[in-house]
Amino acid sequence: MRKLFLAIRIPNDPITETMVKEIQRNFKFMDARWVEPQYLHMTLKFFGPLNEKRIRKIIELLSIYFKTQEGFEMNICKLAMFGSRGAPKVLWLGIEQEQELKDLAMGIQSELDKLGLYADRQNFVPHISMARVEKTNSNSFFQKQMKKFKEISLSPINVNSIVLLESIISNKGVEYKLVEEFELK
Template sequence: MYRLFAALPVDPVIVPGLKALQTVLPGASWRPERNFHITLRFFGDLSHSQARDLDDLLGEIRSPALEIWLEGIGWFGRREPSSVWARVRQTDELSALAAQCERAARRLGLPADRRNFTPHVTLAYLHGTTPEDVTTWAAPRHAYRSDAFRVNSFHLYSSHRGDGPSRYVAEADYVLGE
């Protein structure tokens, strides 16, 4: 079985700004910079055969190269915060690419993703962090903005659990702008 997701890479030029956000939040398990990415679609655990078919389907996707920038921060879990993240400015092109990844999942026979597409870079997973803690952390960071960067490809990543943070491996690359 392979635990797979499609995602955009994060340009190293914005990593220092993201790392600067990773401070002073009780219960935060900060993500290492090697794990920064923008998820387009999480597929879950797939067999070797399904992974091969998914690779073929993702290879059919056509999209222009994207200009990406981050603006603001947010979190998931209003009553019980589960993660904090930097918000990716949503564009029509980005939404269309995510929708194509969703269609590939559906063609593979996977259930529809019930969550709305919220492009972001996860900064930390939270454990026992209160809404008040997150609000206090977010207040001085709400105006965060990154420089724009160009993305010319997306990847199919596998996720490997172990001691410490998960390890992500780019298993396949798909060129944008063709």
Template sequence: MRCFIAIDIPSVIRESLAKLISHISAKSSGVKFVQPENIHITMKFLGEIDEKKTQDVIASLKVLSASHSPFSLEIKGAGVFPDPKRPNVLWVGVSESGRLQSMYKAMEASLALLGFEKEARRFSPHLTIGRVKERRSAGFAVHELLKHSGEVFGSFEAREICLMQSVLKPSGAEYSSLATFGMKQC
């Protein structure tokens, strides 16, 4: 099964992002926007893994979550990867104190022991809200999104991480939670 590890966001932030997506997508083409219910912070994409490996990941995430306490995240800013002249991904930013980065590094080390490759790129937490399908038509969407580069969409306390399954369908990816791991309470 196709899996990834994520942190979910509260519905109030999801609703705020849904309004942003609705505003931008109403007048733009060339971008496939993410359904608001599918918006999350991806910690790591695992790819296709079998049942045995899934159980190993679950065991690893139980230990990881038990060794980290909840932390605050602020959803703010907006931009594009890799840059506005060559947009591929439209995103909303995640600002944090370093505890998410710390958890990410521990997760990478733990998953490396299970045979997963460490990411070559630096972890840049964000919420993907759209993927550019045709650059020539994406200019309006990029321009509109960048108007929100200083906006704060909300903040919340991350209390759990999730192992998610992604099923690819013609209508788009469908996500479901395979397991949720609460962080240790102080």
């Protein structure tokens, strides 16, 4: 069984890397597990453990579906968090084209329903996870740092493909292996 998910890769270019390092520098006071810049992505659908037969069916179905979908641009626009103000759990980057991404995720889910792979959660929030927060030493300082990144402006990201990735956990941490890349029209 392989743990797979469908995602949009975030380019590991110098501008993105600089922004990631700047955020990490500003939040170094907290205990967190940071996502390496080369692994930044936005998950559209998490599948969990799948056997090879199921994987082939997913690839076959999505290959047809994505040929009908247009490429698009998306913009990173803010730093936000999941959890409460007093106990943040995840730091993440928000996307300006939130509704378009929700529509894309719903379209993908509609296709996957045909295979009996139903939605695992109701509320899809388009985001790029940056860090899993274990503990923050100063809540007021954390909130002050969050305000610094309330608005982020980077070059638009051209999304020309969607990737099916395998999550591999090793003693080095989590790695993502490309299983399939679906080109958009």
